[in-house]
Amino acid sequence: MRPWLKIFLIGLALWAATVLVTMWTDNSNLVPTVVLLGSFLVPVTFVVWAYGHARGEEVxxxxxxxxxxxxxxxxxxxxSVLESYLRPSLVMYVGVGLIEEGVKLAALMLLTRGLKHRSVKDGLVxxxxxxxxxxxxxxAGYAFNAMFTGEGLSLAxxxxxxxxxGVLAPVGHGLWTAIAGGMLFAAGGRLTGKVILTYLGVSLLHALWDSMNGLAIAITLLLTGRPWQFQLIRIGKVPDVTDAQVHVFTALNWGGLVVISAAALLWLRAISRSAR
Structure with missing residues (x-):
């Protein structure tokens, strides 16, 4: 069995067992274990898988x-520091994308500044x-916050x-920073025009991903909105929605995430092929 698959299966079994024991015993001391196992399992699995594809001896x-x-x-x-200056607005998601992709790229540059040999594949990894x-x-932070509800603590x-x-992790942060890292290493670790354009591109994908829920709501209203719903919105009230609108929203929301993920995966594939 491959190392990454063994790590995933053992980790999944341990996480499931911890969840069941926590539910059975109501032992709050186990909550941090549930948070850490659940939050780190998929990212660690993919990092182990990626390590098997590294080329350079320095990796x-x-x-x-x-x-x-x-x-x-x-x-x-x-x-966290930079996003504290953002204020709710239509362009907030763009700001979040630029900040988060920027700090990850800066961290990558800092940690790999001493490498003598750089390959595109190592940059991807x-x-x-x-x-x-x-x-x-x-x-881990999202999971911890999700536990607190208006009705008390909710393990479920x-x-x-x-x-x-965990399901969405493979097509999120890891994928976007892999693209930026590949282009950074292709440029020898320097901030060239192509690297900056790549950074802006993955920031846009990030912004679209984060705002997909709001975009799906807006598109659903534009396509299927009733006059009485727009009238309620004009006076600051939230209108009820029809069953058909719920289905349209769900399709648009998940469909948008699929399209964004497919675009990022194709971009990653193009960079990987160019490295060969």
Whole structure:
């Protein structure tokens, strides 16, 4: 059995067992274990898989560990500080995309500044590692916050959040930073015009991903909105929605995420092929 698959299956079994024991015993001491296992399982699995595709001798386990932990934490801290200056607006998602992709790229540049040899493939691997580190620490925060509800603590809601973020993790932060890392290493670690354009491109994908829920609502209203719904919106009230609109919204929301993911995967594939 391949190492990454073994890690995933063992980790999944341990996470499921911890969730069941926590539910059975109501032992709150196990909650951090549920959060950490659920948030780190998929990112760590993909990092192990990526390590098997690294080429350069300088891409060591130590460098991968630093990229995942240090790069991920630096990215989360930098994003938290910079995003505190953002205010709710239509362009907020663009700001979040620019900030988070920027801090991850900066962390990658910092951690790989001493490398003598750089290949595009190693840039893809190390970029993905930084991105998955960011995703793991960010998911732990989301899972922790999801536990607190208006009706008290909810283990079920925390678990649902971890499952959803785990399923979506492979086409999120790790993928976007892998693209930026590949182009960065193709440019010898320098901020060239192509690297900056790549950074702007993945930031746009990130912004579209984050805003897909709102975009799906707006498009659904434009396509299927009733006059009485627009009248309620004009006076600041939230209108009820029809069953048909719920289906349209769901299709647009998930369809948009699929399109964004497909575009990023095709971009990654093009960079990987060019490296060959």
């Amino acid at each position: 060591t386990v130590e460098l991968m560990f630093k990229s995942f932990v240090i790069g991920g934490i630096l990215g989360v801290l930098g994003a 190390l970029g993905a590692t930084v991105g998955f580190g960011f995703a793991a620490f960010e998911s 809601q925390m678990v649902e959040t971890e499952i959803l973020r």
